[in-house]
């Protein structure tokens with residue numbers, strides 16, 4: 001008999017929340033390995049069918065309550081904290097590289113490495129991935145500056161292709177505000193050559209007014 005993988009504990013206390021996050025992180029890591037291995041494999045159709053059957057059986061073990069569309073799970077730090085299932089930074093998301101973020105003197109710096117699962121042109125990152133990385137870093141820079149907002153404009157400039165399997169550095173920095181509008185810039189470089197911009201962006205983010213925020217995010221906790 002299988003032990004279900006994501007059954008929440010009956011009473012979620014501080015310790016069990018950490019246990020839950022650790023388990024989510026571990027499963028996210030294994031799923032990312034599966035995704036990367038899947039897009040690289042040259043396995044035969046027989047093997048691929050056998051693996052597909054196995055994956056279907058594993059998926060069926062994720063039993064229990066499924067969260068509703070607008071529900072913010074207890075492990076999610078929205079709007080200011082770590083987001084376990086973000087497709088960019090989420091340790092639990094197989095879609096995320098994931099990006100790890102640290103504050104700097106005037107913004108945020110993110111670190112990640114893209115794999116073949118994030119490929120656009122052969123050997124290079126997908127342009128949509130670059131936009132996703134920058135949108136996240138620039139959005140989080142707004143939150144870190146005390147003015148969380150949603151993207152209304154993101155102007156991308158692709159200077160050079162992003163190499164895969166190469167440590168990258170993503171910067172996000174707020175450059176100004178005008179009422180609810182926040183102006184932000186961002187760049188992607190390699191870790192090895194941080195002075196050469198591969199991709200850059202300018203964005204405008206807008207802080208929804210409180211009523212609009214409550215309507216958009218009905219799962220938002222009152223203290224947020």
Ligand SMILES: CCCCC/C=C\C/C=C\C/C=C\C/C=C\CCCC(=O)SCCNC(=O)CCNC(=O)[C@H](O)C(C)(C)COP(=O)(O)OP(=O)(O)OC[C@H]1O[C@@H](n2cnc3c(N)ncnc32)[C@H](O)[C@@H]1OP(=O)(O)O
Nearest residue numbers: 079135136139140148149150151152153204206208213224
């Ligand atoms: C404490 C509560 C916190 C609530 C949380 C709030 C935000 C947090 C959200 C995310 C943070 C989480 C993690 C951060 C990390 C990653 C970020 C990912 C970012 C995204 O992935 S996010 C998804 C994509 N994003 C959207 O899904 C937005 C769709 N959008 C809308 O939902 C509305 O747009 C809204 C509600 C944003 C504003 O609506 P609204 O009605 O309040 O604002 P309104 O239209 O009145 O515009 C006000 C002023 O902005 C000017 N303006 C408008 N558009 C402009 C543009 N394009 N360029 C330049 N200026 C523009 C107007 O001209 C006017 O300017 P002025 O006042 O000077 O006339």
